[in-house]
Amino acid sequence: MGNGRALQILHLYPELLNLYGDSGNILVLRKRLEWRRLGCTVREVHMGERASLTDIDLVFIGGGSDREQRIVCDELQRQRSELAAFVEDGGVLLAVCGGYQLLGHSYLMGNEEVRGLSLVDLYTDRGSPRLIGNVVVGSRIAPQPIVGYENHGGRTHLGAGVEPLGRVLFGHGNDGESGQEGCLYRNVVGTYVHGPLLPKNPGVADWLISRALERRGDASELEPLDDTEELAANGAMCKRLL
Amino acid sequence: MGIRSIVATTAGRAVHAVLHGLLHRAGSQLPGRVALAIDPQVVAHLRHKARAGSVVVCGTNGKTTTTNVIAAALEATGQHVLCNREGANMLPGVASALLPGHTADWAVIEADELSCIHILPQLQPTYLVLLNLFRDQLDRSGEIDHVQDIIVQALAASPTTTLLVCGDDPLCMGVAERAQAAGTTVLAFGIDEDLGLPGDRVPEARFCQRCGTELSYAYRSYAQLGAFRCPSCGFARPKLDYRATHVRLEHAGVAFDLACDETKAWRVSVGDGGVYLVYNLLASAALALRAGVEPTTFQQTLDGYDPGNGRLQHLVVDGRPVVLNLAKNPTGLNQNIALMLADNRPKAVHIIINDEANDGHDVSWLWDVDFERLAGRSDVRIVTAGGLRANDLQVRLKYAGITAPIATQVSDALAQADALPAEDPLYVLTNYSALWPTKAELEQRSRQDG
Numbered sequence: 140m141g142n143g144r145a146l147q148i149l150h151l152y153p154e155l156l157n158l159y160g161d162s163g164n165i166l167v168l169r170k171r172l173e174w175r176r177l178g179c180t181v182r183e184v185h186m187g188e189r190a191s192l193t194d195i196d197l198v199f200i201g202g203g204s205d206r207e208q209r210i211v212c213d214e215l216q217r218q219r220s221e222l223a224a225f226v227e228d229g230g231v232l233l234a235v236c237g238g239y240q241l242l243g244h245s246y247l248m249g250n251e252e253v254r255g256l257s258l259v260d261l262y263t264d265r266g267s268p269r270l271i272g273n274v275v276v277g278s279r280i281a282p283q284p285i286v287g288y289e290n291h292g293g294r295t296h297l298g299a300g301v302e303p304l305g306r307v308l309f310g311h312g313n314d315g316e317s318g319q320e321g322c323l324y325r326n327v328v329g330t331y332v333h334g335p336l337l338p339k340n341p342g343v344a345d346w347l348i349s350r351a352l353e354r355r356g357d358a359s360e361l362e363p364l365d366d367t368e369e370l371a372a373n374g375a376m377c378k379r380l381l
Numbered sequence: 382m383g384i385r386s387i388v389a390t391t392a393g394r395a396v397h398a399v400l401h402g403l404l405h406r407a408g409s410q411l412p413g414r415v416a417l418a419i420d421p422q423v424v425a426h427l428r429h430k431a432r433a434g435s436v437v438v439c440g441t442n443g444k445t446t447t448t449n450v451i452a453a454a455l456e457a458t459g460q461h462v463l464c465n466r467e468g469a470n471m472l473p474g475v476a477s478a479l480l481p482g483h484t485a486d487w488a489v490i491e492a493d494e495l496s497c498i499h500i501l502p503q504l505q506p507t508y509l510v511l512l513n514l515f516r517d518q519l520d521r522s523g524e525i526d527h528v529q530d531i532i533v534q535a536l537a538a539s540p541t542t543t544l545l546v547c548g549d550d551p552l553c554m555g556v557a558e559r560a561q562a563a564g565t566t567v568l569a570f571g572i573d574e575d576l577g578l579p580g581d582r583v584p585e586a587r588f589c590q591r592c593g594t595e596l597s598y599a600y601r602s603y604a605q606l607g608a609f610r611c612p613s614c615g616f617a618r619p620k621l622d623y624r625a626t627h628v629r630l631e632h633a634g635v636a637f638d639l640a641c642d643e644t645k646a647w648r649v650s651v652g653d654g655g656v657y658l659v660y661n662l663l664a665s666a667a668l669a670l671r672a673g674v675e676p677t678t679f680q681q682t683l684d685g686y687d688p689g690n691g692r693l694q695h696l697v698v699d700g701r702p703v704v705l706n707l708a709k710n711p712t713g714l715n716q717n718i719a720l721m722l723a724d725n726r727p728k729a730v731h732i733i734i735n736d737e738a739n740d741g742h743d744v745s746w747l748w749d750v751d752f753e754r755l756a757g758r759s760d761v762r763i764v765t766a767g768g769l770r771a772n773d774l775q776v777r778l779k780y781a782g783i784t785a786p787i788a789t790q791v792s793d794a795l796a797q798a799d800a801l802p803a804e805d806p807l808y809v810l811t812n813y814s815a816l817w818p819t820k821a822e823l824e825q826r827s828r829q830d831g
Contacts, residue, residue: 157749160747160748162749163745163748163780166780167780204524204526206526210593273742288742288743288744288745290743333745334748335745335748338748338773338776338777338780339773339776368772368775369776371775372773372776375772
């Protein structure tokens with residue numbers, strides 16, 4: 140073990156928010172911590188359970204179908220204040236796809252406006268067509284461009300004080316127009332890069348881990364890993380798309 | 382048939398003749414495209430050619446095999462069958478399949494799930510076989526809820542069609558319940574015993590189709606297929622009209638007893654496959670039985686069945702046994718992994734992942750596959766990654782604990798396998814667009830060998 144207790148990861152509703160291989164993110168965090176002998180514990184929160192955020196270092200919210208996302212949204216409303224306190228305290232939170240939309244004030248399900256968690260100053264409406272395809276994003280949190288896949292009907296608009304995760308280099312991003320992708324607020328990362336975001340973007344994974352270590356007062360400098368395969372996969376898509 | 386349909390049919394046949402006779406190409410979509418351009422309702426006019434009836438086979442996995450087995454069984458009785466054997470399963474492919482000749486006895490048609498809405502209203506088939514519904518190509522097909530809606534609508538537009546459905550699959554039964562409520566006749570098939578297999582990770586359909594409560598299972602066969610029941614509302618596996626019992630799953634093949642109300646149980650066996658093949662054969666046998674095929678004729682069909690279509694195709698290359706199979710979504714790959722692990726010979730595995738349009742451009746689903754089951758197995762000696770997304774696959778395997786060099790060409794994978802004695806098999810698993818080129822290369826190498 141490195142310099143303290145194992146990192147505590149909370150995975151919210153994996154049985155519902157698992158549309159596109161989202162659990163790959165948890166696997167990548169777990170392995171990258173294990174390879175550095177830092178260790179981690181993953182706690183899954185299931186429907187009907189209340190998520191305790193005490194001692195939690197990192198929260199992950201995946202994406203689900205409209206129906207599943209709605210069920211989760213209703214469930215999380217009851218835990219909104221704890222989540223907000225966690226975020227304001229610098230807690231690390233990664234939300235992808237539908238999970239990203241939940242972070243804001245509202246999103247649309249069909250024509251119905253659904254109240255979100257208001258953890259970040261953003262909101263989501265809809266547009267046509269759906270924004271589908273490979274995406275590449277330049278972000279200050281990762282040394283390589285972030286590569287992945289997006290598939291969303293929602294158009295997400297950031298409040299004045301919210302930084303985007305990065306600039307769209309290929310693809311659509313938040314709304315297909317602004318050139319912005321995702322959000323970066325305190326230690327919260329929200330993004331439309333869905334499903335397995337972290338495997339091909341080890342820089343993002345390590346940024347999240349560093350922030351979590353930093354918040355609890357541990358050294359945030361990470362031992363480098365051999366990322367040959369990850370960077371080859373990242374580079375192959377950058378080369379193809381840019 | 383009106384003048385427009387006659388012109389359409391003639392033009393389609395002419396295209397077929399040119400492609401097939403002069404250019405030596407199968408051209409499975411183009412004749413149908415031409416015919417549909419002239420008469421968009423050409424399938425509705427051609428359906429009357431099939432005098433005895435027609436069958437549409439639909440579902441995420443197993444369509445091509447099931448379609449081909451049903452067609453082969455009907456042909457074994459001496460009947461003339463029109464069939465889209467090569468798997469061109471959208472409306473143009475169906476039109477192409479119906480063009481040749483003036484009459485036939487049966488039409489046996491593989492249909493893409495979303496294309497059902499175009500095919501069923503025109504074809505008005507006697508039967509729709511619904512095999513299973515899994516997560517597949519979300520960027521193209523959309524979420525499973527949407528696929529289910531489409532099939533329900535297609536059945537509503539074809540009211541005389543009998544639905545032969547996998548009763549073990551809650552997602553298929555979700556479709557069947559809605560169709561039945563709208564007047565469709567439903568017959569269910571399933572495996573009526575606990576096979577004692579380890580459960581897959583694929584989390585599809587954990588929740589009740591009616592009320593959203595988590596389903597409970599007496600047992601599962603694979604993925605979400607099994608004896609399911611909702612503890613709150615009574616949504617459950619129905620009484621099975623066609624039941625497989627005494628199932629034997631071995632590396633050497635699968636066998637089971639098929640029982641239904643009309644006959645005493647009869648044994649079905651084939652020298653290949655895993656539990657998913659039991660379902661495909663169960664559906665095929667049930668349909669064949671309803672269409673008047675004798676059980677002995679059906680079994681003879683299986684005994685002589687060698688589709689050579691890249692579905693569990695066996696070849697010998699450089700003296701090495703090679704098994705080629707299609708695996709295009711998490712459930713398909715998980716089933717292939719189970720199949721390989723049932724073969725306890727030392728082996729090499731080559732997996733090819735492309736991201737062309739008919740594969741789906743999104744390869745996120747690789748993270749829903751249980752590659753971890755291959756890790757740490759002493760019989761899995763070599764794993765190589767190929768295809769346009771070989772790098773993505775390599776990363777996925779790395780996090781599963783497997784070091785997988787990239788083999789860009791099939792020949793590279795064969796060269797890597799040379800580290801193993803020639804009697805040890807190479808399994809080649811590929812998603813859709815790489816299947817035909819891979820098959821062609823392996824067959825060519827196999828011929829040189831012979």
